[in-house]
Amino acid sequence: MGKEEHTVNNLTWKIAGQAGDGILNAGLSMFANTCARGGLYAFATAEYPSLIRGGHNHLDVRVSDKPLHSHRYNVDLLVALNQESIDKHKEKIVSGGGIIYDYDALGEQKEVQNGINLYPVPLLILAKEHGGPIMKNTVAIGATYALVDFDLELLNNTIRKLFKKKGDGVINGNIAAAKAGFDFIREKWGNHFPYTLKAGEHHGYVFMSGxxxxxxxxxxxxxxxxxxxxxxxxxxxxxxxxxxxxxxxxxxxxxxxxxxxxxxxxxxxxxxxxxxxxxxxxxxxxxxxxxxxxxxxxxxxxxxxxxxxxxxxxxxxxxxxxxxxxxxxxxxxxxxxxxxxxxxxxxxxxxxxxxxxxxxxxxxxxxxxxxxxxxxxxxxxxxxxxxLVNIERGELINDPDGLKGSEYVRYKVTTSGISPRTIPGVRGGRHVCTSYEHDEEGNEHEGEENKLMMSQKRFRKFELLKKELPKPELIGAKDAQLTIISWGSTRDPILEAMDELNGQGISVNYLQIIYPNPLHEDVVAEVIKKAKKVVLIENNQTGLLGGVIKEHTGLDVHHKILKYDGRPFFPSEIVQGIAKIAKGTDERILHFSMNRQVANENIGVRG
CATH class of the missing domain: 3.40.50.970 (Thiamin diphosphate (ThDP)-binding fold, Pyr/PP domains)
Known part of the structure; x- marks a missing residue:
């Protein structure tokens, strides 16, 4: 296969095995970090069971020379450390993609579909030759970099930094293990794999989690x-x-x-x-x-x-x-x-x-x-x-010299609802503070008028806060065919899906609700009323934000795309759902799992 046919700097890589195999450390600390240090953009997300050892772990890393928003469903290259990893993920591998696996441990893979390249590497044998079984992941990453024609010295630099405190023996062992995997692939398959990663200028960005x-x-x-x-x-x-x-x-x-x-x-x-x-x-x-x-x-x-x-x-x-x-x-x-x-x-x-x-x-x-x-x-x-960072501490009195003779009332009823606040040690700032309803001085008080006064005081602050909070703004064309409303971590998969949908000729805009409480219901209501079609996207079963919106605006979001299988949205699921709604489906609620729409109810019912 010639170089001109290679896909350059657009790779989804998955490493999978059982808990205890060191998958997260190898995938994040070695592979993803090395790509980031090589001037590429990386996005990584992992799935693991609540077990110390055993169970199935996998980590997905996307790499590109363009900013990334999210993970993908499909995989270009799978590093499978056990048979379960192949069985679970082989259907996700794209045609022309590949699997790195240990032939000695797993044998011939007859069930893998045509069009997928198999790269049997003696991972365990090479690991034992260069420090022990724990080096198996390092061998696999070296093999990966050979397939995608990436500079091995960048990985070596990552290894030196990662294991700096563990000494030269650990550093040199990992470098040798990575080279063993790299050399094995190069000698047997050369430049056969149709995906290539090429380092660029380091953009000075950071690679971190939420x-x-x-x-x-x-x-x-x-x-x-x-x-x-x-x-x-x-x-x-x-x-x-x-x-x-x-x-x-x-x-x-x-x-x-x-x-x-x-x-x-x-x-x-x-x-x-x-x-x-x-x-x-x-x-x-x-x-x-x-x-x-x-x-x-x-x-x-x-x-x-x-x-x-x-x-x-x-x-x-x-x-x-x-x-x-x-x-x-x-x-x-x-x-x-x-x-x-x-x-x-x-x-x-x-x-x-x-x-x-x-x-x-x-x-x-x-x-x-x-x-x-x-x-x-x-x-x-x-x-x-x-x-852009600014620190604001409000009505805090922390001067040790205190209030200079003025009488202090901790819960003073003010127009704003905000009262002066002292801390222990401030002269003249002593007050009572408990979980009981209280008067302005903090003393327990259960009278009707006092309860009204204090409840109203607390909620006046809330209304004032609401005025200070930035209002949500639409992302995308104002006259789009569909408007998405969502909140939280669905943002990045939605943005990724929007790019693909716009490429398909389906114009979409997006209202992200950053502050569900207090909700800017006036802005949300205006967006819903002006939109041609509105779609709620949430990672739960009942559309919780949709209920909050209806409570505050009286308006119902007609279409919902929901996912509640314990996994985040794939952008492709959102693309599928939006495309179906754009065509005029009668279904109001679309449920997704495993990159496809699933039944709305009665999954697994017997009899």
Missing amino acids: NEAIAIGAIQAGCKMICAYPMTPASSIMVSLAKFENEAGIVVKQTEDEVAAMNMAIAANYAGVRTMTATSGGGFALMVEAFGMAAQMECPLVIAEAQRPGPGTGMATHTGQGDLRFVMHAGTDEGPRLVIAPGDITQAFFLTIQAFNLAEKYQMPVLILTDKYLGESYKTIPYFDLS
Whole structure:
């Protein structure tokens, strides 16, 4: 096959095997990072079971010389470390694609369809010759770079940096293992594979995940403490902050449970220290009573709630968007809270900073609502523009000299609803602060007039906050054939799908709801009324945002594309759904899974 027939700098690579094979480390730290260091754009997302060892793991990495938004369903090159990996993913491999596998371990692959190139490599034998079985992944990555004709020295540089602390023996062993895989492919198949990666000039971008962006955003916001109990998929927020514990002067406290985490976070914020907690839906359920106390105390609080499928423990290591209503209404009675739903990694960084600012300015809890897909996917992005970062602490009085003789009223009823706030140690700032309904001084008070006064005070802040928040804006042509409304991590697959749909002659625009609570219902209503067709896209079963929109506007979004199998949308699923709706289908709700539309109900029913 001649060079002119090669697809250059447009590759989807998958590595798959069982838990414990080191797939995530090899795929992210070696393959994806090396591509990024080579001046290419990379997007990586993984799927793994809630097991230490065993079960099926796989990592998808897309590589291009153009910015990437999302992963794909189809695979160009599969590295299969066991037979299950071939069986599970062979149907996704494109014609002309290939499989790298260990012939000695897996034997001949007669069931693989024609048009797919098979590359049997003695992965285990070569690994044992260069350090042991643990080197199998490194051999496979070396073999990959031979097939795609990528500069092996770039991988060697990554290995040197990755294993710097482990010494020359580990570094040289990995370099030798990668070269063994590279040489084996070159000697046996040469330049046979029809996909090529060519390094370009390093664009100075960074390769990071959504959870890392939240952690770095918290640091830039002045966060000095995180109190959390590990819970997938939020755990890496705490882990990321721990990496900067000394450098940024952050206290990282792993608590005994989620109740303790929430109470410690409230106490630290009360003391004037910007503090956050991070959890998933099950952990937040345990935090709810204390969450209500923070609302009653009018205490700033930032919570990152990383969604995963439920109910109950559900699917601990998968993704979904099922907690929207839960976080909007968690707690007894009605307490104002801001819900922020970033849609990509850059938004996760800047909106985390905003969360800390608004929590203090309006003295209320703020939830950053993310999920496994956004939190644990990695993408090449530009460096964050730190000139845009601004810290705002609101009506905080932290001068030790205090109030200089003036009488302090903690919950003073003001036109804005925002009262002056002191921290312990401020002279003259002593006050009562509990979870009970209270008067202006903080003393328990259960009178009718007082309850009305304090409830109205708290919600005046909420209305003022709503006016400050940026209103949602349409992305794409205003006169498009279809308008998509969505929120959270569906953003990147939607943007990828829009490019393809516009290429097919189907014009689409998109309204991303970053702030589901409070909702800018006037903007949403106007968009729905002016649109030719409106489609709601959500990673849940009932279209939760659609219900919120109907509640606030009285308008129903007629068409819905929904996915709730624990996996994120593939852009191709959105393309299929939008194309069908554009043609005029009578179906109002389209359910997708595994890159195809599935039955709306009764899947698996017997009898």
